[in-house]
Amino acid sequence: xxxxSFTEEQLMVQxxxxxxxxxxxxxxxxxxxxxxxxxxxxxxxxxxxGLLGLSxxxxxxxxxxxxxxxxxxxxxxxHVDTSLRVVLSVHIxxxxxxxxxxxxxxxxxxxxxxxxxxxxxxxxxxxxxSAGTDALGIQTTAHKDGSxxxxxxxxxxxxxxxxxxxxxxxAWTDVERKKRRDHTGMSAFLVERGMKGLTTATIHGKxxxxxxxxxxxxxxxxxxxGANLLGREGEGFRIAMFAIDQGRYxxxxxxxxxxxxxLDASVGYAQTRTTFGKPIAExxxxxxxxxxxxxxxxxxxxxxxxxGWLKNEGRRNTRETxxxxxxxxxxxxxxxxxxVQVHGAYGFSSEYNVERFYRNAKGAQIYEGxxxxxxxxxxxxxxxxxxxxxxxxxxxKPEQE
Ligand SMILES: Cc1cc2nc3c(=O)[nH]c(=O)nc-3n(C[C@H](O)[C@H](O)[C@H](O)COP(=O)(O)OP(=O)(O)OC[C@H]3O[C@@H](n4cnc5c(N)ncnc54)[C@H](O)[C@@H]3O)c2cc1C
Numbered sequence: 001x002x003x004x005s006f007t008e009e010q011l012m013v014q015x016x017x018x019x020x021x022x023x024x025x026x027x028x029x030x031x032x033x034x035x036x037x038x039x040x041x042x043x044x045x046x047x048x049x050g051l052l053g054l055s056x057x058x059x060x061x062x063x064x065x066x067x068x069x070x071x072x073x074x075x076x077x078x079h080v081d082t083s084l085r086v087v088l089s090v091h092i093x094x095x096x097x098x099x100x101x102x103x104x105x106x107x108x109x110x111x112x113x114x115x116x117x118x119x120x121x122x123x124x125x126x127x128x129x130s131a132g133t134d135a136l137g138i139q140t141t142a143h144k145d146g147s148x149x150x151x152x153x154x155x156x157x158x159x160x161x162x163x164x165x166x167x168x169x170x171a172w173t174d175v176e177r178k179k180r181r182d183h184t185g186m187s188a189f190l191v192e193r194g195m196k197g198l199t200t201a202t203i204h205g206k207x208x209x210x211x212x213x214x215x216x217x218x219x220x221x222x223x224x225x226g227a228n229l230l231g232r233e234g235e236g237f238r239i240a241m242f243a244i245d246q247g248r249y250x251x252x253x254x255x256x257x258x259x260x261x262x263l264d265a266s267v268g269y270a271q272t273r274t275t276f277g278k279p280i281a282e283x284x285x286x287x288x289x290x291x292x293x294x295x296x297x298x299x300x301x302x303x304x305x306x307x308g309w310l311k312n313e314g315r316r317n318t319r320e321t322x323x324x325x326x327x328x329x330x331x332x333x334x335x336x337x338x339x340v341q342v343h344g345a346y347g348f349s350s351e352y353n354v355e356r357f358y359r360n361a362k363g364a365q366i367y368e369g370x371x372x373x374x375x376x377x378x379x380x381x382x383x384x385x386x387x388x389x390x391x392x393x394x395x396x397k398p399e400q401e
Contacts, residue, residue, distance in 0.1 A: 047118015083212030161215030
């Protein structure tokens with residue numbers, strides 16, 4: 001059976017995200033983006049609305065919506081600005097859903113519940129100054145000292161680094177395995193702001209996502225209790241890859257919001273701007289750009305919806321999620337470039353939103369697996385060099401009250 005309709009609950013989440021993002025954030029986003037200014041009120045309001053608890057079961061403080069509702073919220077948020085969707089990507093996708101799946105009951109009560117209620121903001125730190133794609137090249141270590149671990153190293157390019165309260169951090173716990181690049185030497189930790197030796201900073205001068213916070217985290221012998229180890233020692237790499245499956249899903253869903261924003265802006269402009277005595281919407285080459293945006297929006301939406309459906313079913317979806325992210329982000333970059341084109345010189349100026357869309361679209365070709373990595377993954381699946389084992393840990397099915 002195939003059903004293309006959304007449930008009332010999914011539509012409610014979509015409307016909630018749309019109304020808030022358009023009503024509250026859109027009027028001032030151009031100003032904030034130009035100033036490179038992150039608005040902390042955005043996080044507080046998202047928390048109050050329940051957006052920071054989407055897809056987390058009510059018994060852990062969340063709203064209990066399914067993963068399609070989460071995708072719809074991402075689409076609506078990114079229709080207004082990528083920085084809003086990034087909040088859900090790191091706080092829910094990378095951190096909370098991973099904690100929900102891998103955390104002990106005690107860890108979930110202690111960290112997940114306040115995150116889902118919006119009282120604490122969380123993020124995820126894998127990337128470092130010298131290693132992004134090459135995750136086994138990270139240098140951060142966590143050595144055991146009694147029942148504690150002592151973390152040292154630096155994370156870079158971390159979304160919300162300078163504003164988050166909770167950090168999920170990947171580090172090497174086995175230096176011999178680190179030398180051999182054996183991923184079973186990595187572990188995942190739940191680290192909190194305020195721990196001695198932990199400092200964060202904001203990265204300025206970014207091309208896009210300027211209204212969002214991106215930064216670095218330094219660990220100067222940060223003592224972390226053993227209770228903060230997520231999963232077992234040696235499971236850090238698996239946890240990191242699991243987290244990315246969820247983060248990528250939110251990026252894929254968000255990318256269709258960006259495509260639709262480009263489509264909406266281009267349709268509006270093409271109908272009013274005239275050349276040679278008629279609206280540019282009547283020129284075939286302008287229509288071509290609009291047609292591609294419309295087609296890409298629908299196609300990319302089907303890709304993330306399928307990944308979301310698999311998540312709802314508790315089934316493995318690494319290939320489908322990667323494909324949705326790969327196509328969605330490539331199409332968003334193309335749509336944003338063409339939206340600037342449709343606007344001519346005005347598209348080249350911050351007077352119109354499409355200039356911001358163009359800069360924001362580039363980021364998603366880099367984070368949550370670069371364009372090249374997804375291309376390689378998809379080729380490997382097609383060539384039979386990679387398969388998704390159904391037995392691997394998957395997200396729990398959505399849980400309502
Ligand atoms: C706005 C933003 C937000 C981010 N947020 C987070 C976050 O919250 N948490 C986090 O951990 N990280 C985050 N990142 C980091 C992001 O995940 C990394 O930038 C990404 O993984 C790429 O790593 P890199 O920048 O080190 O590039 P590199 O890995 O150095 O790659 C450089 C280039 O080489 C290519 N390349 C590398 N290896 C191969 C290969 N084997 N085959 C073909 N091509 C290859 C890449 O595709 C890329 O084009 C963020 C980045 C940005 C820009």
